Amino acid sequence: MRRLGELEAEIMDRFWRWNRPATVREVVDDINLHRDAAYTTVTTVTTILFHKGHLTRARNGRIWLYKAVGSREAYSAALMEDGLEVSEDRPAALVQFVENLDDDEIAALRKALRDVGRRAKQ
Amino acid sequence: MNAAPALLGYAAVVGIAAPRLMVRSAWPHRAPALGAAIWLALMVSFTLATALAASQLATPTEHLHAGLVGLLHACGLGTGAPVAPNPTTADRLALAMPLAVVTAIVGAFLFHLARAGLTRARHRDRLDKVGVRSDRLRATVLMHGTPAAYCLPGLRSRIVVSDAAVRLLTEEQLDAVLEHERAHVAGRHHLLIAAAEAFATVFPWLPLARRARAEMAVLLEMIADDRALRSHSHEALATAMYEMAAGRAPKGAFGAGGSAAVLRMKRILGPRRAPHPALWGSVASVALAVPLLPLLVACPPGV
Incomplete structure (x- = not known):
């Protein structure tokens, strides 16, 4: 069944x-x-x-x-955005691997990677 | 004798001073599971201290009877103990007040659990229509241009990954990310998040509540990172994290409080320094003892 x-x-x-x-x-x-x-x-x-x-x-x-009602792509995108949306009044129902970062934070990540002499995949 | 002032003093230490100490300490990020246990212990301890203080305040002349029954009664725990033949209003209050505190916490916990569960169920329902189950990845692939991965913990859990992430990451990187998400599900991390949320709902003004909620989230990420690192290289996890963060639309700079991602990245790449066994042992004992301390304050043995 x-x-x-x-x-x-x-x-x-x-x-x-x-x-x-x-x-x-x-x-x-x-x-x-x-x-x-x-x-x-x-x-x-x-x-x-x-x-x-x-x-x-x-x-x-x-x-x-x-x-x-909509295409599969649109449905898929709406769902993903719902999954990735973080707001104060809607606490972590979904646990993301990494949240959206601002430019400074991404630069800090890059620097941390470089500091240990490792390279991100091109 | 009345232990209310002592209990309130204890609650102030746990609610205000302890979180400050925790945030300044370095060891919780080195032993995140222990750190999460301490935060949980502090929340339980604060709840008990408040409940007992409420009970003691309701019965200003309450004295401690000898014996276990009297002890339990004085602590507001002797529900079924027929200590006084005619319970007075004060007696009833002494029982009702702590019950109200505990009920508020448990109720808030169940509320947050149910609400998140409902959100997840709705999401999963739609996910199962549009997502593609991959047996190889043991995950659901969702068509989306943003590299992303997340999990729906709880019963009928799902690991979700966007097809952009599948294309962007190498096999090893992707496996490391999925292992991280599986660790959240296997560790039932959503229960701890709900507990911290519940505590913050009942005590919104309390530094312990605000700190515990924020720190718990970071520590759970670190626990999941450690789990992924058991079977994957540091390099794979760190580069996967960078690739996924860099591949997304940057957020507006309104997020305060510093990013957990940067802390995690440094931790993943840094030398593995587990805390000294002696420190670990003493912190673990504290985690076990702290929830019981309010009982000792309220009912000092030998009185």
């Missing part, structure tokens, strides 16, 4: 790759090329994705056409 999150990822993957409005039927058929997925399950999860704000939809006759 796959987790719900995996199915969400599979569905979003289709909409991002196709970059056009598509029906649940198209998505199910495409997923079924790789594995079995029930139409009702995919419908439910697609509706969840719509309510979460990841998809938009428009009615075409009796069926819904869904479309990704």
Whole structure:
């Protein structure tokens, strides 16, 4: 049994790759090329994705056409920026390897590296 | 007898003088795990001292009964001890006040944990849609032009690295960075961060709270650095840090308080100087003893 999150990822993957409005039927058929997925399950999860704000939809006759809200790149960038944003009222939910530094601090890092006679990769 | 003045004096030492001493000492950065333990011990000790002082203030004429039950009662800990057949208002206050202090701390801890957990869950939910899981790296790769790495600690943890970082760093550098992030997750560092946050929420004006929150974050980074250095070269970690810092948009110069990155870099590259075993041993004993000191002040044995 796959987790719900995996199915969400599979569905979003289709909409991002196709970059056009598509029906649940198209998505199910495409997923079924790789594995079995029930139409009702995919419908439910697609509706969840719509309510979460990841998809938009428009009615075409009796069926819904869904479309990704933004591109994968835009989504990815927004997420990363959310991850890297540091603010006083939002304490460390994520622990970064190194935060943004100012020019003086970067110069201090460079100097520390040089002082021990080691070179950063070009 | 009443121990409130002594307890308040003790709290002042722990809350104001001790953090100043800690910040000036060199050893915490050489033994960061021990340093983190001391900060935690100081916070626990201050909380207990405040709770006990509140209890003593509520019962100005409280005297110490002989025996363990009386001792616990005098310390406001004898919840189930039927010492007096008719508990007075003072008795109830003596119990309620310390409970209020402890409840505030525990409540704030749970609040910060839940709030950060919620932020992480939302982030992870979106991450799992757009990120690419890499079995080789044991991390999720996210498309982004900024070289960056971070972790989502806690249950269902994730290590996240941008594809820019994967392209920028050599394999060894990347492994060192990922090992650093894994150390945060394995060490449950988010619990210590939440504890320091909780303490600062309850005692916002206290020097100990402000210092502990800032220092704890730095010490946890150093602990993770040390962990990465067990299996990776100093050079790999230091150059990775430089590459990632230099590859990002510089921040506006509003950040005060000095950067932890520079301290970490010097530490990674510098000679490894573990503290003398005698110093280590005595500091470790202090870390264990400090939380118990308020009890001794409140209930001196043999009285």
